[in-house]
Amino acid sequence: MSGRADTIAAVATAPGAGGVGVLRVSGDRAGEIARAVLGRAPRARHAHYAAFRAADGGVIDRGILLWFPAPHSYTGEDVLELQAHGSPVVLRMLLARLVELGARHARAGEFSERAFLHGRIDLAQAEAVADLIASGSEAAARAAQRSLEGEFSTRVHALAERVVRLRVWIEAAIDFPEEEIDFLKAPELAAEVDATRGDLHALLGETRRGVRLADGLHVVIVGRPNVGKSSLLNALAASERAIVTDVAGTTRDVLRETIDLDGIALTLVDTAGLRDAADVVEREGIRRARGELERADLAVLVSDDGDAARDLDLLRTIPSRAVRVVVHNKIDLAGTRAHREERDGIVHLWLSARSREGLDGLVAELRRHAGAGESDAGAFTARARHVAALERARAHFDAAVAALAERNAGELAAEDLRRAHDALGEITGEVSADDLLGEIFSSFCIGK
Numbered sequence: 001m002s003g004r005a006d007t008i009a010a011v012a013t014a015p016g017a018g019g020v021g022v023l024r025v026s027g028d029r030a031g032e033i034a035r036a037v038l039g040r041a042p043r044a045r046h047a048h049y050a051a052f053r054a055a056d057g058g059v060i061d062r063g064i065l066l067w068f069p070a071p072h073s074y075t076g077e078d079v080l081e082l083q084a085h086g087s088p089v090v091l092r093m094l095l096a097r098l099v100e101l102g103a104r105h106a107r108a109g110e111f112s113e114r115a116f117l118h119g120r121i122d123l124a125q126a127e128a129v130a131d132l133i134a135s136g137s138e139a140a141a142r143a144a145q146r147s148l149e150g151e152f153s154t155r156v157h158a159l160a161e162r163v164v165r166l167r168v169w170i171e172a173a174i175d176f177p178e179e180e181i182d183f184l185k186a187p188e189l190a191a192e193v194d195a196t197r198g199d200l201h202a203l204l205g206e207t208r209r210g211v212r213l214a215d216g217l218h219v220v221i222v223g224r225p226n227v228g229k230s231s232l233l234n235a236l237a238a239s240e241r242a243i244v245t246d247v248a249g250t251t252r253d254v255l256r257e258t259i260d261l262d263g264i265a266l267t268l269v270d271t272a273g274l275r276d277a278a279d280v281v282e283r284e285g286i287r288r289a290r291g292e293l294e295r296a297d298l299a300v301l302v303s304d305d306g307d308a309a310r311d312l313d314l315l316r317t318i319p320s321r322a323v324r325v326v327v328h329n330k331i332d333l334a335g336t337r338a339h340r341e342e343r344d345g346i347v348h349l350w351l352s353a354r355s356r357e358g359l360d361g362l363v364a365e366l367r368r369h370a371g372a373g374e375s376d377a378g379a380f381t382a383r384a385r386h387v388a389a390l391e392r393a394r395a396h397f398d399a400a401v402a403a404l405a406e407r408n409a410g411e412l413a414a415e416d417l418r419r420a421h422d423a424l425g426e427i428t429g430e431v432s433a434d435d436l437l438g439e440i441f442s443s444f445c446i447g448k
Helices: 030-038 088-100 110-117 123-134 138-148 151-175 187-215 229-237 280-295 305-317 359-370 384-407 410-428 434-441
Strands: 008-011 018-026 048-053 059-068 079-086 217-223 255-261 264-270 298-304 323-329 340-343 346-350
Touching: 008 088, 008 110, 018 030, 018 088, 018 110, 030 048, 030 059, 030 079, 048 088, 059 088, 079 088, 110 123, 110 434, 123 138, 123 151, 123 410, 123 434, 138 151, 138 187, 138 264, 151 187, 151 384, 151 410, 187 264, 187 384, 217 229, 217 280, 217 359, 229 255, 229 264, 229 298, 229 323, 229 359, 255 359, 264 359, 298 359, 323 359, 346 359, 384 410
Parallel strands: 217 264, 217 298, 298 323, 323 346
Antiparallel strands: 008 018, 018 079, 048 059, 059 079, 255 264, 340 346
């Protein structure tokens, strides 16, 4: 990626006024800039009280200067930090002075990017930095800190080592075919395959939970017009967020509400009723509703309990990726009791959004899908790309096992294991492309 060797500077604290504002400089010219600001060579990892002066000698502000020479710094380069008063105007003036002294404005995430490129952190740890900053609950913050400390990366490396051991075993058997023992049929190999498969399955499950901790659960409420979707959103949010009327098609846009469920964020999305609409505004709302379904973790289909058979046809419009729950609403009008059934792997719940009878059953279902209430001991945050990489690793691993079991084809198994190992390497950045790095770090905040 471009611009790795030059010196960068940015305000590292959040926008707005505050008691203290921090500026960060990283690169070969950081030492020269530190001497210009302080008036003398700074001591490493020592707090210097200094006057931060403009080019004409006037004092911009007074504060603390910290100097971290390479390689013992966040980025692995020479790093300078200035702690000043948190006035946005003062910080802009100080940043302009740093640029005058030879730095350039940092791109979003460029400090963490340099830390990754210099081997201070791997890619999963770099992403955990952003997750920690964005954490919306104590559970998410603790999980992000574990990822930052390398807990997730350690698990990935351990799994990758097991895959490498299997690959070495198989390739050794290929290289020495004259041996009387068929090493590809050895019980030790079968035991190692089973253990590796178990580790891969467990890590994939924990990584999916890590995504929920970092991103929350995306719950989309869908159904035909006037079945009670907005009433259900209001009941779950415990506030009158959505307009509720007897007029079909009241909701014409996407309405979001985030609630905290035992430390996990649930984003509830109320959508326009799905039907053939002539109104151009309503058609656009329905298009957006279907777009939300493409990204849903959980799709809650709301049906009028008095006309459920017709509404169940909508299940075919819900992507298979989303877990589906059917809510039979308005039991207070239909004279039905609140209960739960499971049919063909789909949960059906009977409730009344208006009277809230049976609402606890839906909350329990949401809690179960979110993993809320589970112990967060050892939990770590993760990204959707980590899940995708582990799923590719599992697919290649399963293909390798099938090649051994069905055809005793060691060459094919070794190649699939190599691909599984590469997929695991994508998580920590040992196998990565510049465009992937650009996409990841561009989502970070400036100054981090």
